[in-house]
Amino acid sequence: MKLRLTGPLNTLLKTDIRITGSKSETNRSLLLQGLFPNISIENLSNSDDAQVMQKGLKIKNGLVDIHHAGTAMRFLTGYFASQEGIDVILTGSQRMTERPIKVLVDALRELGADIDYENVEGYPPIRIKGKKLSKGKVSLPADISSQYISSLLLIAPSLQNGLELELIGKITSVPYIKMTLGLLERIGVSTSFEENMIRVFPKRAIEPTELIVESDWSSASYFYSVIALAEVGSEISLSAYKKDSLQGDSVLANIYGDFGVSTEYRDHCIILKKVANCQLQKVDYRLDNAPDIAQTIAVTCFALGIGCHLTGLHTLKIKETDRLEAMKTELLKFGADISVSDKDLTLKPSKIWSDHQIEVDTYNDHRMAMAFGPLAMKTSFYVNNAEVVSKSYPDFWKDLEKLKFVVQEV
Incomplete structure (x- = not known):
């Protein structure tokens, strides 16, 4: 047009x-709702990105195409990797296959994830076989996109021992990290963020909670x-x-x-x-x-x-x-x-x-x-x-x- x-x-x-509603806050809230179904969400974003995130969270097997949605690519990578029984190929637009995912994949593999590249090493599409992630410590460069960091933090309460995430170097996306931690705290998950160390404690279940997206x-x-x-x-x-x-x-x-x-x-x-x-x-x-x-x-x-x-x-x-x-x-x-x-x-x-x-x-x-x-x-x-x-x-x-x-x- x-x-x-x-x-x-x-x-x-x-x-x-x-x-x-904010696309960033919506997609974080949707992922948490995928982990804890008794979360309800008000004022969802009506964006394409939010729609593909909602659709992606419902798929357990087969192809998941998130088109141009970078947030959905990063967040769903973490979500699928941590969910037992899932077997998907996560892909997107031509541009999405040129956007790196290696830093996140490496971190998830360190936690025990089963992820393989379908075409080019370090880039989507990726094959993810969900499993229980037993490890709880990992590190990431601090100057990368906050979406990689948030992908790990969002799944952290569902991990057996929670997560200790160390950020190496100067942190450049503090507000988006704090947005993620703030949403976790709203649903009753305990977190801490001191210097370059972030901790998210495990949470087996939460009380019914309403999240209102700004x-x-x-x-x-x-x-x-x-x-x-x-x-x-x-x-x-x-x-x-x-x-x-x-x-x-x-x-x-x-x-x-x-x-x-x-x-x-x-x-x-x-x-x-x-x-x-x-x-x-x-x-x-x-x-x-x-x-x-x-x-x-x-x-x-x-x-x-x-x-x-x-x-x-x-x-x-x-x-x-x-x-x-x-x-x-x-x-x-x-x-x-x-x-x-x-x-x-x-x-x-x-x-x-x-x-x-x-x-x-x-x-x-x-x-x-x-x-x-x-x-x-x-x-x-x-x-x-x-x-x-x-x-x-x-x-x-x-x-x-x-x-x-x-x-x-x-």
Whole structure:
């Protein structure tokens, strides 16, 4: 699907938008529900990733295809490996077969798992024969994707002796690790996280528990971007959010304060207000703990005509696409002065080329499509394969229309 995207004629905005549950929190909760069926879950994400996770958890034998869902790939690898009687081949899209899984597989094998590679060593598809994992100690590099770490932590209470997980080196994804531990504690599992050692204690059974999934802060980022580009006085209410969020991307509330956007917490909502125009020439952010908002911030800065230096982005190279190179390619189409390395992005102040015929390619990456959406506040353009937003936020284009963006299929 190709869309023509044009921003609202009136850039003084005011509307209410409801965003479904966090994809990250949903998939963690679903895995815990697979281990402890007396867990109930409210406000599930309506994303593709959540749907394939739900389907995958029901399969005991045969092929499990999770398409583009990286979270499901990592989480289901741990889940299947720890469940006696399961015999599956876990695979996904072409891009998924290029995303490494070796670190997680090696750790699970160390715990006693039976996992083999079907094609290329270190990459999906993988054959998993579930069994009782008897060992309870393992180590991982601390600077890898938190999804590998969380996959082990989530299955830990079902292991005979729980798990002692040592992280070697500097930890780069603390909020996502704490999200996982926080969910474990909500269902009554004891945990500890001291320096580089994480312990999760075994739990044979839990009391009936309801988990309420907070709405997705990554999805909120696009509306922070819209408000940053809107007129002073604009206001968007987003639900349902809380101040003591488990999600690392909630740092948005602090970052976008630099762009003149205030955040007010009220009755399970956040109220975003444009209170001032940005007076900065350049911003610097280290995003080890929130790499998924890097694309949004880069587009916001470009649209505001300011520079940015974003670091701590090493995990973006192995996402749905190489997000750093993809951002460089697409922003260059609009006249950006941008450079990237394997772990950072640098943007110099530059003016937008407004020829209205530019086509943004999305690389099967939902965040590429959505990060560029707010740029329509400044210039019209086309978005190729716009349906990719369904991976995490199927209603994204409809919600932009609530803000009077013109979204036309062509």
